[in-house]
Amino acid sequence: MPKITAADVRVPADVSAEMRDTYISNYLKATRETGRLMLYACDQKVEHLNDDFYGEGIDPADARPLHLFEIADRGVTGILAGQRGLIAAYANDFPDINYLVKMNSKTHLVKKDQDDPYSPQLYSLDAVLELAQNGVNVVGIGYTIYLGSEYEAQMMAEAGELIAQAHAAGLIVVLWIYPRGKAVGDEKDAHLIAGAAGAALCLGADFVKVNPPKGDDAATSAQKLVEASSASGRCGLVCAGGSTVAADVFLQQLWDQIHVGGAAGNATGRNIHQRSLDEAARLTKAISAITLGDYSVADALAVFNGEQDFTL
Numbered sequence: 001m002p003k004i005t006a007a008d009v010r011v012p013a014d015v016s017a018e019m020r021d022t023y024i025s026n027y028l029k030a031t032r033e034t035g036r037l038m039l040y041a042c043d044q045k046v047e048h049l050n051d052d053f054y055g056e057g058i059d060p061a062d063a064r065p066l067h068l069f070e071i072a073d074r075g076v077t078g079i080l081a082g083q084r085g086l087i088a089a090y091a092n093d094f095p096d097i098n099y100l101v102k103m104n105s106k107t108h109l110v111k112k113d114q115d116d117p118y119s120p121q122l123y124s125l126d127a128v129l130e131l132a133q134n135g136v137n138v139v140g141i142g143y144t145i146y147l148g149s150e151y152e153a154q155m156m157a158e159a160g161e162l163i164a165q166a167h168a169a170g171l172i173v174v175l176w177i178y179p180r181g182k183a184v185g186d187e188k189d190a191h192l193i194a195g196a197a198g199a200a201l202c203l204g205a206d207f208v209k210v211n212p213p214k215g216d217d218a219a220t221s222a223q224k225l226v227e228a229s230s231a232s233g234r235c236g237l238v239c240a241g242g243s244t245v246a247a248d249v250f251l252q253q254l255w256d257q258i259h260v261g262g263a264a265g266n267a268t269g270r271n272i273h274q275r276s277l278d279e280a281a282r283l284t285k286a287i288s289a290i291t292l293g294d295y296s297v298a299d300a301l302a303v304f305n306g307e308q309d310f311t312l
Contacts, residue, residue, distance in 0.1 A: 001294035003033045010234060014167045014204060022170030026139040027206070029098045030079050030172055031265075031292075032312050036258075037207050037238050038078035038291045039100070039174065040284065041269030042068045043142075046083060046105035052270050057244070059276045067280075068273055069094045075272075075284030076312060078265070078292070081142050081174070084123055084131065091136040100140045100174060101128045103162055104155075116181040118151035119144045121158045125165045140172035140206070147196050149181035156203065163204040174267075175205040176240075188214035190224035197232035207236040209267045212257065222253075225261030236264030241271045247283060247304050248297075254290050255297045265291050285310040 006024045015023045031037055044052045045065070053062045061067045069090045072080045080087075081100040091099060106119040125141070132138040143162055145155040163173045177196040179187050186192065190213035200208030210228060215221035229237045239257050241250070250271055257263040268287060272280050286304035289295035293310060295303070303310045 001034050001036070001292055004028070004031075004035050005033075008035070012167055012204065012206075014164055015170065016168045019168065019170030023167065023172070026170060026172050029137075030100070030139045032076075032078050032288075034292045035236075035264070036078075036291050037174070037236060037265035037267075038076070038284075038288050039207075039209065039238060039265065039267040040072055040077040040080045040272060041241070041267050042080055042082040042086065042273065043102045043105060044269055045086065046107060048108055051108075052274065058274045059279075061277055062274050066090065067277065069097065070277055071273060071280045071284060072097045074277065075281035076288040076292070076310060077284050078288075079139060081267075084128060087136065087138075088131060091131070095135065095137060098137055098139045099131075100142050100172075101131070101138060102142045102144075103128070104143050104158070112181065116149040116151055116183075117146040118149060119146065119155065121162070125162060125169065128171075129169060138171070140174060141166050142174040142176060142209075144176035144178070145196075145199075146180040147177055147192075147199060148179045148184040150183070152181075156199075159205075160203050167204065172206045173204070174207040174209060174238075175200045175203065176209045178211060186214075187211065190214070190227055193225075194228040194231040197228040197235070197237050201231075201233045201235040205235050207238055207264065208232055209238050209240055211242075212239045212253075212261075220256070220260070222256035222260035225257060225263060229262030229264075237262070238265040238267045239263055241266065241268035244271050244274050247286065248301055251286055251290060251297050251300050251304070254287060255300075258290065282306060288312070
């Protein structure tokens with residue numbers, strides 16, 4: 001994968017002139033100078049409480065939040081995404097990790113038949129900028145929108161304002177956008193996911209994280225993803241990793257999403273951190289080999305199996 005330089009970074013017009021170089025630096029850090037994003041998602045401790053960190057099939061190490069940071073430290077990632085408090089608690093011990101602060105979150109306890117989903121903003125951008133002023137390597141922020149929820153207008157308004165503020169401060173922004181709520185018939189519908197991707201572009205996001213569409217007899221999931229990656233325009237599209245599957249299956253899905261579907265990277269959480277430290281670190285390298293190094297699936301699998309190494 002050829003490296004990009006500062007001259008290759010398209011800076012949005014809402015980035016203030018005095019923070020232009022900061023934005024470019026943060027973009028290059030987040031994408032490891034490739035233009036593609038390897039997002040290591042560590043925001044599930046609020047979203048799914050302890051369900052993703054303790055139980056059958058989950059390595060015992062995942063019960064300790066420190067495990068999340070040890071993986072990023074030993075492996076290869078673009079950014080570690082998590083809530084402000086989680087990052088603040090551990091960042092001083094891991095200063096070289098690129099951090100993205102998740103600005104909103106909700107638990108999974110309130111079900112869709114009780115109320116449409118709403119994920120409120122948890123803190124101000126100033127609180128995030130204080131982290132950066134204290135030496136934490138914050139390169140961006142993230143925000144989740146549930147498109148189709150009766151509360152979508154509130155989430156879109158919060159996200160739009162945060163994006164304007166973040167760009168003015170030189171930070172990149174990743175939107176998580178999931179169609180969800182009583183008005184949504186099929187959350188994995190390719191046309192609806194493409195609409196979500198286009199909405200992220202219009203709100204000003206640099207990257208959008210979506211669920212991969214559901215494949216069928218007519219087209220695979222990756223083939224259906226083309227509509228969304230086209231709709232996102234200059235907002236890079238990445239797919240959520242989902243629940244843990246075998247490494248070879250996951251790496252093939254990732255390769256297809258990028259090379260068939262037009263994705264600009266990946267966003268993976270449970271598939272990484274539910275494994276032992278050694279296995280998880282190797283998987284980050286294998287994922288990054290495809291995402292950031294343009295490796296084949298076979299070569300990435302060799303990285304995962306410890307038969308070859310991957311460094312940037």
